[in-house]
Amino acid sequence: MAGLSILIPIFNREVSHLVHSLRVQLSDWPGPAEIRLLDDDSAEEFRVQNRPLAALPRVFYQELPANVGRAAIRNQLVARAEQEWVLLLDNTSQVPDGQYLARYAAALGQAPVLAGGVRYASQVPAEPALRLRWLYGRQREARSLAPRCAAPYDQLLVNNLLLKKEILERFPLNESLRGYGHEDTKLGWQLAAAGVPIHHLDNPILHAGLETAAAFVQKSEQAVANLARLLREDNLLIKSSLTQTAGRLRRVGLAAGAQAALALGEPLLRRNLLGARPSLRALDALKLLWLLREGGGR
Structure with a gap:
């Protein structure tokens, strides 16, 4: 059966809740499954919090000596992945329920690239500094299934994207794009140009980490x-x-x-x-x- 590598880059965030939520669902995947964590030179306080995750079965935790950025760390995680399918998640993700991996497993035959979408909490953040990021997420990123299916390659998000490892080996994320933004835009363009099918499904991950407006x-x-x-x-x-x-x-x-x-x-x-x-x-x-x-x- 096809194996799964869940790939999570870490930067200045504690991810034990996310990892434990995913671990209890690994048995829903019809084949071998692993979780790979790679820390991108976080502050020591976060490394101390995340290091115990390395002792968990089927969880692999490693640290980089220097920050390499959003695209490069995902490419490194893909290189370390041992399974045929890879699931890209952000370290700000939160699993929505107990059927998250089961829904992906049921959709495996649809296409070599599966996009589940993202959603944000419905309640406005109490802290004013967090409202801009929440508003942007709700109105621009949390797209419903119909518009995603209508334009499958547009506004592609590398967060909550399940695809065959060989595709990211063929189209690695652009490491020359430093900082934030649009490495996933180029990936969507490359997949469209190559005619790689994408299947969108209603399996959103919850974005649980809001940054300040500044x-x-x-x-x-x-x-x-x-x-x-x-x-x-x-x-x-x-x-x-x-x-x-x-x-x-x-x-x-x-x-x-x-x-x-x-x-x-x-x-x-x-x-x-x-x-x-x-x-x-x-x-x-x-x-x-x-x-x-x-x-x-x-």
């Missing part, structure tokens, strides 16, 4: 820089409202004026995002400013 704004700016690099260097045809808006502005000669106007409003936009009632429109405006500065858009 941290998320910084990561979002890094993601736009990565997006511009993909557009510039890899010539990817990434169709999104952001790239299309920037492209239209350039074609009609309004990019410079729009950039100047957005730059004037940047302090107010940032203030909104860091406040108690953030607006995703403010984030979209900042992303457009960053992409215009990077010279991206079609």
